[in-house]
Amino acid sequence: MMQKTTPTGLMDSFSQLTKHLDTKDASTLNSNATITPPLEWLGMPIDLRETRRVAQKNVDYVLSPIIPAGRATLVTGVGASSKSMLLKQMAIAVAIGRDFLGLSVPTPGKAVLILAEDTSEDAHRSLDAIFQGMNLTDDEITLAQKRLHVFAAAGMDCVIVNENDASERLEKLLAFVSSLGDVRLIGLDPAIALSRGRELDEMAQRDLANAVERIAITSRAAVLVISHAAKSIQSRQEITSHSSRGSGAITDAFRLEILMRVMTEREARDFRIPEEFRFRYVRMQVTKANSLSYEEMQPRWIERGSGGVLTLANLAPPVPTAWVRKRRGLELFFNTDTCTGEVCPTTLSKAEWKKRAASAALLTGVSTSAKDMSATRLFAAIQDCNWIYEAEGKWTVTAEGLNELLD
Structure with missing residues (x-):
């Protein structure tokens, strides 16, 4: 007669992993002994006994309640939609601890920006415009100068993936961020400068996204990556995710996507904005998120002021004429x-x-x-x-x- 076996539950199966422990006490996975993962390329499975405790912890937001620490965010839009300005102002807001575009900064800290399209002069001019446009005090400017680490890298090779020496550069970047300590935001602008892979190459885009996620998870900073969107989004009536140009793999791999788009003719008519003024306004909207509320995925209207500095727009609701x-x-x-x-x-x-x-x-x-x-x-x-x-x-x-x- 065949002996019946009792099916094991998930937790029982998990506990069997302790058999891999080379220790006298194999009753807990919290032992100091070396554990051999059953799937070494994935590490150990999570301990589901920790689910409730972890779920009750407050989310560590860099810009609350949208951008979390330790994860990567894709900011996409067509040219001249203020993506780079958004990144710079977010970095300054994090550095000085000031609310920005309705987002709060619970824990101020340092920021690292790699601006592959800016010369040194470009960066200085735009940052000065932001200091003036955001009405920073002398103390806030001093704090921003201390906490911001900006690399103006136009014309330089910024590749960190898909190259023989790219992995070494990635390790150096991680080491630099670690040496600074207290880095809350890392900005990479634009994504195309980080890889030699084609935008339509799904594998290259996935490798890029994985490298960026590694930076975020290792540093515990929010990593914002700027990408260019397909020009067709400017005329779309419905804003959706996967707007980034090229393969959709890069959007698939990111936890959060934010789309920037200039006000369309139709939107200008709805808000009764004269045609010559509609380019002042940019629509910022979360188009992909794992756990945001419906309210947080509604568009924010932004106004571009002197020097392109961004502020929340004071637009009256569209009149249903x-x-x-x-x-x-x-x-x-x-x-x-x-x-x-x-x-x-x-x-x-x-x-x-x-x-x-x-x-x-x-x-x-x-x-x-x-x-x-x-x-x-x-x-x-x-x-x-x-x-x-x-x-x-x-x-x-x-x-x-x-x-x-x-x-």
Whole structure:
């Protein structure tokens, strides 16, 4: 007769690892003895007996409540969207312990910036503009000068991955950060300067992200990496993750992604900002996060002042005018590709459009008849603008309608 075996639970399986201990007391994994990991390239599995204790600890935020210590963040956007300025101002805020763009600095400390696109003169000019634009006191400037370590490396080789001597450079960077002590933020600008791998090479991008995560985990600092986004994001109606240019592997490997985008023509109309002033405003939004609340993933509007210095914009909420409602009704004739973020027109019957309008809260009134009348009026208004036309019982967007939303 075959002997029955009793299935072991997860904790029982975990305890069996103590058999690898070369010690008299193998009853605990907290022994000083050398442990041979069962999968040496991954290290030891976590001790789930610690789950509750670890979960109850406060998150160590560098910029609360968004950017944590010990992890890497990808900041992406098209050119001239103030990514580098954001990085520099965040570093200064961390150094002097001042709130920035609605984010607090619980624990001030040192910051290291590697600016691969800045000459020494570029860095000095932009930092001076920030000192003046943020109205730093003499004491705060002195503190920033003491705690900021800025490398202006334009024209220099900044590769730290995928090269024979890259691993040595990475080790030297880690040793430098360790020697400083109390480093809370490390900024690397831009990502493309850190690797010779092509942006479309998934393996190269994954290696880069892994190297950056190692810097973050080893140093316990927040590491911010600047990357360039595909130009198409400037015209997208819906902001999504994976906006960084090239392979999506780099975004996959980061815990947090922040997107920077200049105010679009449509957004300027919604906020009633004159066309000539819309480039003052930048939308900053978390587009990927593991555990942020819905509120923290809402966009922050930023205004660019003298020298490009960033402050929170004081914008009135968009006014839901009749014209805005018409445009939002027109938007219902468009679908967004969940993979690419591209916006494409679609055909709808009146009933299908009405259902979408109700879901989008575009219909006024309480009773069914009132909402029916609201739908009829709004649909007619969109039709009067020559934004849609009928073909075989379905309605689709005209060239004028396309221009209205996609220009």
